[in-house]
Amino acid sequence: xxxxxxxxxxxxIALSLTSLQTASASPQNGIGAYAGxxxxxxxxxxxxxxxxxxxxxxxxxxxxxxxxxxxxxxxxNSASTSVADGLAGVHVKRWFGDWFAGAxxxxxDRVIYGNGNAQSSAYGLGMGLLAGFEYASGWGAxxxxxxxxxxxxxxxxxxxxxxxxxxxxx
Amino acid sequence: MIPITKKAFAAAMSAGVWMALxxxxxxxxxxxxxxxxxxxxxxxxxxxxxxxxxxxxxxxAYTQVTxxxxxxxxxxxxxxxxxxxxxxxxxxxxSEKLLKSWPMRTGSATIGWDITASASIFDxxxxxxxxxxxxQDIGTKVSGGxxxxxxxxxxxxxxxxxxxxxxxxxxxxxxxxxxxxSGTASFNTxxxxxxxxxxxxxxxxxxxxxxxxxxxxxxxxxxxxxxxxQPLDGKRTSLESYGxxxxxxxxx
Numbered sequence: 001x002x003x004x005x006x007x008x009x010x011x012x013i014a015l016s017l018t019s020l021q022t023a024s025a026s027p028q029n030g031i032g033a034y035a036g037x038x039x040x041x042x043x044x045x046x047x048x049x050x051x052x053x054x055x056x057x058x059x060x061x062x063x064x065x066x067x068x069x070x071x072x073x074x075x076x077n078s079a080s081t082s083v084a085d086g087l088a089g090v091h092v093k094r095w096f097g098d099w100f101a102g103a104x105x106x107x108x109d110r111v112i113y114g115n116g117n118a119q120s121s122a123y124g125l126g127m128g129l130l131a132g133f134e135y136a137s138g139w140g141a142x143x144x145x146x147x148x149x150x151x152x153x154x155x156x157x158x159x160x161x162x163x164x165x166x167x168x169x170x
Numbered sequence: 171m172i173p174i175t176k177k178a179f180a181a182a183m184s185a186g187v188w189m190a191l192x193x194x195x196x197x198x199x200x201x202x203x204x205x206x207x208x209x210x211x212x213x214x215x216x217x218x219x220x221x222x223x224x225x226x227x228x229x230x231a232y233t234q235v236t237x238x239x240x241x242x243x244x245x246x247x248x249x250x251x252x253x254x255x256x257x258x259x260x261x262x263x264x265s266e267k268l269l270k271s272w273p274m275r276t277g278s279a280t281i282g283w284d285i286t287a288s289a290s291i292f293d294x295x296x297x298x299x300x301x302x303x304x305x306q307d308i309g310t311k312v313s314g315g316x317x318x319x320x321x322x323x324x325x326x327x328x329x330x331x332x333x334x335x336x337x338x339x340x341x342x343x344x345x346x347x348x349x350x351x352s353g354t355a356s357f358n359t360x361x362x363x364x365x366x367x368x369x370x371x372x373x374x375x376x377x378x379x380x381x382x383x384x385x386x387x388x389x390x391x392x393x394x395x396x397x398x399x400q401p402l403d404g405k406r407t408s409l410e411s412y413g414x415x416x417x418x419x420x421x422x
Binding site: 030056066121 | 277279303340383
């Protein structure tokens with residue numbers, strides 16, 4: 001895990017700890033908007049950038065929810081080329097009051113741009129873990145690990161960590 | 171537009187459905203129109219859940235279409251794409267039928283099925299040479315159209331809000347299709363690169379596959395879609411289309 005990813009995880013844990021004193025509430029249905037940062041590694045190359053997305057959270061009961069989502073990131077890697085990664089997937093969350101932990105599965109498309117042209121593309125399945133919290137006000141935060149992003153390029157596998165601020169319209 | 175493999179797309183869809191179902195409570199509900207009380211989640215109003223009537227859907231998508239085929243003297247397949255282009259969404263769907271339903275806090279998660287017919291046209295003119303997804307215009311071109319009819323199994327979840335008609339729906343269908351496509355394409359042969367006529371101007375029966383990932387808001391659909399046709403022409407020909415779009419559903 002790189003420094004950026006360690007920082008992201010630490011940031012999320014610190015952000016989460018600040019919510020401990022907040023009264024618990026059950027999860028709510030709603031459209032959510034995400035914005036934050038991403039750190040990724042692929043074939044020994046690291047990239048960092050911005051991440052944004054939307055989801056629709058469907059609450060099953062007080063403990064479980066299901067959130068189909070779309071995410072996209074714009075990154076810059078160590079070779080000074082631009083990387084874009086788009087995800088379409090599903091979060092399954094287990095709730096503990098305002099807190100949640102969960103798993104995800106997604107399809108991703110990653111494109112590397114250089115000199116104004118798309119230089120390479122990789123796509124495939126991925127999975128991962130997530131954790132965070134959401135207040136009854138709609139605000140929250142989430143750390144999401146995108147792991148084992150499989151690829152049509154056999155030598156290429158991508159892992160990423162995203163830290164998002166979230167607002168949900170209940 | 172970035173391509174994705176049909177195996178990966180289908181696997182993602184099925185895995186997503188499996189993952190979703192794994193998280194659902196075991197209290198299966200077979201009647202969609204009753205109202206239940208859930209001790210942990212308060213009232214669960216399955217009466218909110220709505221199965222759609224027969225409908226006609228029109229819209230506009232941005233898709234990447236890739237045509238692949240073989241030639242007797244060539245090594246490997248030729249692939250020719252449109253590099254991404256607007257395309258119409260034209261679909262005719264039967265009413266949605268309920269197979270099984272699970273209560274959620276608002277509405278339900280439902281496994282159902284319908285039959286959806288889809289038609290579209292394509293115009294591929296960028297040969298895939300050095301890139302797996304971005305072709306080059308070298309003068310080759312394959313164009314045509316297709317119709318597919320697929321019984322489709324779907325997972326539909328919602329509504330998102332009690333007073334709304336916002337649903338998430340993923341589905342996969344397979345069925346017969348009619349395909350017509352013809353033009354020219356570049357092939358690698360032992361003696362070098364050659365351009366050959368491909369396809370046929372007459373329609374051919376095909377195997378049609380379709381997968382969708384939809385957010386439905388009232389009559390509007392935001393749709394991420396994948397469609398694959400395999401014409402039964404003995405040349406391992408296929409047409410793959412991936413993209414996203416916005417469409418409006420007219421009930422009748």
